[in-house]
């Protein structure tokens with residue numbers, strides 16, 4: 001499961017729709033109520049990875065609803081809007097919330113959305129990079145409107161999740177192998 005988080009209006013729903021349907025939701029802004037989800041299967045190096053993507057509501061009044069979902073998220077895409085300074089300043093608060101509610105090993109990525117609006121940009125690319133570096137997060141600038149870096153961001157997440165799942169399966173195999181060997185030895189040594 002991948003969860004999209006960030007202030008209201010930063011473009012979470014648009015990013016998801018762009019990724020899922022390759023389209024941009026133009027026109028009136030309809031704020032997400034509670035939580036919404038969509039599935040998409042991605043081909044990662046010849047292997048199918050199914051992403052279930054949760055689009056959360058950025059509005060403060062839905063915060064308690066989203067808190068409950070953090071626990072089950074394997075990855076989080078944290079968005080701000082490059083044309084909205086407040087959404088960037090709030091990233092620290094989102095990170096605190098993530099620290100409190102999400103799994104400690106959650107895959108996390110910072111995205112600065114709406115880079116197509118060059119005229120209205122108030123958050124520089126370097127500012128995003130600096131913040132990401134400070135927290136050790138991968139960072140990308142995106143545009144749900146133009147489709148810039150959207151697939152790339154989700155693919156990077158899918159790759160990381162695939163790698164982790166393979167690692168944990170091989171670790172599991174290893175442990176199992178070890179266990180069988182150990183128990184086998186014990187069984188043979190204690191045989192009457």
Ligand SMILES: Nc1nc2c(ncn2[C@@H]2O[C@H](COP(=O)(O)OP(=O)(O)OP(=O)(O)O)[C@@H](O)[C@H]2O)c(=O)[nH]1
Pocket residue numbers: 006007008009010011012013014015025026027028029030031032033056057058059113114115116117142143144145146
């Ligand atoms: N120029 C531009 N506008 C965008 C982009 N992405 C989203 N928008 C606009 O920003 C507004 C908010 O987009 P949403 O995707 O609904 O925002 P949200 O983060 O899901 O908001 P909540 O559901 O309230 O949390 C809409 O009017 C979109 O048209 C983008 O990449 N570029």
